[in-house]
Structure formats: structure tokens, C-alpha cells
Amino acid sequence: MSTVSSPILAGCDFPALATHYPLADGRETRRHYLDSAASTLALESARQVADALLAHYANTHSQAHFSARVTSHAYHWAHRQVLRFLRADSERYSAIFAGSGCTALLNRLARTLAARRPERDIVLVATLEHHANDLPHRKHARQVIPIPLTGAAPALGAVDLAALKGLLERYAGRVNYLAVAAASNVTGIVNPVHDIAALAHAHDAWVVVDASQYLAHAPLALSDTGAVERELDAVVFSGHKLYAPGSPGTAVIRQALLTDREPDEVGGGMVDDVTLAGYQVTARFPDREEAGTPNIVGAVQLGAVLYLLQNIDMARIHAAEQRLLRRLVTELTALPGVRLYGDPDLERTPRLGVASFNLVGLEHGLVAAVLNDYHNVAVRNGCFCAHPYVRELLKPDLWALDLDVDAADAEAKIRPWRGMVRASLGLYSTDADIDALLTGIRDLLARPEYYRALYTVDAEGEFRHRTFSIAPATLFDPEALLDRALERLSVSRHVL
Numbered sequence: 438m439s440t441v442s443s444p445i446l447a448g449c450d451f452p453a454l455a456t457h458y459p460l461a462d463g464r465e466t467r468r469h470y471l472d473s474a475a476s477t478l479a480l481e482s483a484r485q486v487a488d489a490l491l492a493h494y495a496n497t498h499s500q501a502h503f504s505a506r507v508t509s510h511a512y513h514w515a516h517r518q519v520l521r522f523l524r525a526d527s528e529r530y531s532a533i534f535a536g537s538g539c540t541a542l543l544n545r546l547a548r549t550l551a552a553r554r555p556e557r558d559i560v561l562v563a564t565l566e567h568h569a570n571d572l573p574h575r576k577h578a579r580q581v582i583p584i585p586l587t588g589a590a591p592a593l594g595a596v597d598l599a600a601l602k603g604l605l606e607r608y609a610g611r612v613n614y615l616a617v618a619a620a621s622n623v624t625g626i627v628n629p630v631h632d633i634a635a636l637a638h639a640h641d642a643w644v645v646v647d648a649s650q651y652l653a654h655a656p657l658a659l660s661d662t663g664a665v666e667r668e669l670d671a672v673v674f675s676g677h678k679l680y681a682p683g684s685p686g687t688a689v690i691r692q693a694l695l696t697d698r699e700p701d702e703v704g705g706g707m708v709d710d711v712t713l714a715g716y717q718v719t720a721r722f723p724d725r726e727e728a729g730t731p732n733i734v735g736a737v738q739l740g741a742v743l744y745l746l747q748n749i750d751m752a753r754i755h756a757a758e759q760r761l762l763r764r765l766v767t768e769l770t771a772l773p774g775v776r777l778y779g780d781p782d783l784e785r786t787p788r789l790g791v792a793s794f795n796l797v798g799l800e801h802g803l804v805a806a807v808l809n810d811y812h813n814v815a816v817r818n819g820c821f822c823a824h825p826y827v828r829e830l831l832k833p834d835l836w837a838l839d840l841d842v843d844a845a846d847a848e849a850k851i852r853p854w855r856g857m858v859r860a861s862l863g864l865y866s867t868d869a870d871i872d873a874l875l876t877g878i879r880d881l882l883a884r885p886e887y888y889r890a891l892y893t894v895d896a897e898g899e900f901r902h903r904t905f906s907i908a909p910a911t912l913f914d915p916e917a918l919l920d921r922a923l924e925r926l927s928v929s930r931h932v933l
């Protein structure tokens with residue numbers, strides 16, 4: 438076992454790391470949070486900046502008073518941090534905030550790009566996408582074609598550039614854009630997005646990059662070399678995966694993709710004038726793309742995170758995380774009874790801080806429940822909103838079940854096995870977290886039947902401990918907190 442246990446970001450700024458939970462064996466221990474791919478913990482210094490803004494908070498659509506000016510200044514600052522983080526040229530690109538994650542912006546891009554070039558009826562979507570970067574394109578493009586990956590299941594790699602080139606040549610003149618994740622939320626595998634952009638641009642196709650699983654882990658510039666043909670056309674991400682819970686979804690988009698057309702959403706703040714007969718959309722970015730009052734505080738919190746990460750240096754963060762990831766991948770692959778998904782060769786197929794696996798003969802739901810209830814290790818299990826990719830990765834395992842797929846109960850039998858367990862890293866991850874995960878896995882592998890007997894499966898397919906449960910309200914009860922606040926609040930009799 439390793440003894441090193443300092444987090445990637447020393448002087449760690451995450452109060453949520455102190456959270457303790459009671460366990461099924463009677464102990465109470467510190468949570469090991471290995472679910473950062475779903476949402477990261479909040480970075481305190483950034484949250485404090487957002488809290489400080491509340492002293493001035495006003496609407497960015499007001500202008501005349503001090504508070505409105507301070508708030509607008511902070512909100513514009515947040516846009517600038519996004520552009521700077523991705524080294525985007527502010528003359529040609531705009532940062533846009535919308536929704537509560539990147540899903541809203543991916544839907545918007547799918548609608549906008551389909552309307553912009555209806556004659557180009559095909560969108561190429563990588564086989565490893567999260568549903569957020571798949572379903573919007575299926576809904577709005579006439580035809581979506583999957584881009585194959587290198588290798589074979591369960592060790593699939595990144596986007597296969599040769600196969601992509603073949604698709605672009607075969608459908609020359611018909612491909613509107615490509616939708617590709619910078620890194621997978623299932624395996625952490627990194628796609629060569631700039632090579633992909635160069636191939637796409639040679640065929641006049643655009644590239645939409647979902648960087649939700651990338652930006653917390655490694656530096657990304659719109660162009661890696663500065664060459665325009667390698668420049669990404671749109672990059673989207675979710676701030677709640679970047680240490681800023683409650684922040685909006687974010688996109689950096691080439692303005693040329695948006696100009697000369699009416700924005701997808703209309704309302705207050707994006708028009709120069711409105712009469713009963715019509716309205717005139719402003720030419721100003723990002724205003725024309727941000728109808729309505731924005732999530733100002735969340736955006737400023739995200740801007741603060743990006744400022745901090747940029748100054749800490751994403752390359753250093755990446756290097757530190759790679760050491761932990763390498764250990765995780767090496768130790769998982771060395772354990773008999775563990776099946777790791779995606780190419781485990783980190784030189785051939787680079788990955789960021791995510792590893793998904795199964796324990797042979799144990800349902801992913803049972804593994805995740807035991808890791809939580811007995812080891813206080815928080816992981817995600819299931820198909821991670823990437824069903825097509827997970828199905829591809831699992832094919833050899835599901836074939837090994839040797840089920841009669843035409844039998845009436847085939848689906849019920851296969852369901853507990855269709856999924857994986859995912860451990861994912863953040864700035865606060867330590868060797869101690871990986872130790873806890875590996876200890877839990879060894880424990881499960883040593884006495885699977887003992888644990889299976891402790892659980893039942895409910896109607897939703899969730900594994901529930903037979904005798905142990907903690908009501909969430911005993912850990913966090915908003916009403917109890919508010920009742921205490923009500924005791925402190927005195928309301929004037931004149932008002933009542």
C-alpha cells in the first residue's frame with residue numbers, strides 16, 4: 438500500500454473533504470470521493486469570490502447604479518476567463534453561458550448548425566459520446582453516423598483517424614459537423630481533437646468538442662499549434678465538473694457559426710429595439726446569445742476557478758493526476774478478477790483521471806453499494822449516460838454470459854450485468870483514496886457471497902442493504918437549518 442497521501446492540489450481548498458459518514462459495520466469514516474466525473478467538489482476560494490459578489494449583486498441588465506456596474510464587470514470578467522482558459526481569440530470567438538450544464542448548449546448547437554447548413558445532412562458522432570453529445574444531433578440532423586474507435590472491446594481506444602478520414606471522403610460535401618468528446622466520461626480516453634479538426638476542416642466540416650471531462654484534468658487550447666485548420670469550432674463544458682457547482686453550462690463558439698442568423702433563443706437583453714411590429718437583435722456578443730437574466734453568480738464562481746487553475750498551471754495538475762491514474766490503472770489491471778475497460782496502455786491511448794471496471798461474477802450495483810456502505814468510497818455505477826459505448830465495451834462480457842438472447846427473460850438476466858463501476862479523480866484525490874478503493878475491491882473479491890447475502894435488489898434494480906440504511910435527511914435537513922434561521926429572524930410587527 439502507498440503511504441503518499443497528499444492531494445494533487447496541496448493546501449487543499451475543499452471543505453467537503455471533511456465530510457464523514459457512518460458505515461454498515463458501525464465505523465464512521467471520512468468519505469473517499471471518487472465520483473468527480475459526475476460532479477466535482479466545490480473549490481472554496483472560488484466560491485468565496487462568488488459570495489463576495491453578493492454584496493454588490495444586481496441584474497446585469499440594469500446599468501445606471503453602482504451595483505449593476507460591479508455585477509456586469511464581474512460577469513464580463515467571467516467570460517474573459519473562459520476565453521483565456523482555452524486560449525481563444527476574443528475577436529473571433531465568444532464565451533456563452535446557458536443552462537446548468539453543457540447539455541443545453543449542445544442542444545442549441547445541434548439546432549443552430551442544422552439550420553445553418555440544411556444541405557449538409559450528416560453529422561459524424563464518435564462512438565464514445567455521452568448522450569448529451571449524441572442525442573441532440575440525432576434529433577436535429579437528418580442522419581447521424583458513428584465514428585469508429587481503434588482496437589477491440591474491452592480494450593477500445595480513441596477515435597480511429599483512418600476510419601474518420603474514410604467517412605469524410607465517402608460522404609464528401611454532406612458532413613455538416615463532427616461531435617467528439619475531448620475525453621470520455623466512461624474511460625477517460627482522450628481523443629486527438631486537433632487532428633480530428635484538421636481532417637474535418639479539409640472537408641469543410643465543423644468540429645463540436647465536448648470538453649466536460651477534459652478541462653478539470655489537462656490544458657486545452659482551441660488550436661494546439663496555433664494553425665487555424667487545427668482550431669476547434671465549438672467547445673462546450675459543464676462548470677459543475679470543474680469545481681464550480683451551481684455554475685452554468687459554457688460554450689466557446691466561433692462567432693462565424695452564429696452571426697447572420699437569428700439566435701436560437703430570444704427574450705430580454707439580446708435586442709437593440711422592439712416595436713409592436715418587430716424586433717432588432719443586437720450584433721453584440723455574447724449578449725445576442727444570452728437571452729434573459731443569466732446565472733451571474735455561478736458564472737463568476739466558474740471564472741474564479743478558471744483563473745485559479747490557469748495560474749496554478751494545468752500542465753502541472755495534469756502531470757500530478759497522471760501519477761495517480763497510472764497507479765490506479767496498473768493496480769486494477771494487476772488484480773485477478775478485475776476487468777478494466779478501454780485500452781489500458783496509457784502511452785498508446787492517453788487517458789485522464791477516469792477508470793471503469795467490473796469485478797468478474799459481481800454485479801456493478803453490488804460492488805458500488807459495498808464500496809459505499811463498508812468502505813466509504815463514492816463511485817458511480819451503471820452505463821454513465823453513454824449506453825452505446827458501454828454496450829460496445831461490454832460485448833465480450835455479455836457474450837460470455839452465453840444467454841439465449843431470444844428467451845423471454847433474457848433482458849431481465851442481462852440487466853444486472855449491463856454496466857460498470859467508475860472511479861474518477863479530482864484535484865483533491867490522494868493515494869489514500871485509491872488505497873481505500875483497492876482495499877474495498879480486494880475485500881469484495883475475497884468474500885463475494887458474504888456481501889451478496891447482505892443485499893436485496895429493489896424494483897429499480899438497486900442493491901439495498903437488508904439491515905443498514907441512513908436517511909439522507911439525517912445527514913442534511915434543509916428544514917432543520919431553516920427552522921434555526923427562523924428563530925434568529927425577527928420580523929417587524931409593523932410588517933405583520
Ligand SMILES: Cc1ncc(COP(=O)(O)O)c(C=O)c1O
Pocket residue numbers: 474475537538539540541567569570618620621622647649650675677686822
Ligand atoms: C462527457 C460528458 N458530456 C456531457 C455531459 C452532460 O453534462 P451536463 O449534465 O452537465 O449537461 C456529461 C455529464 O456527465 C459528460 O460526462
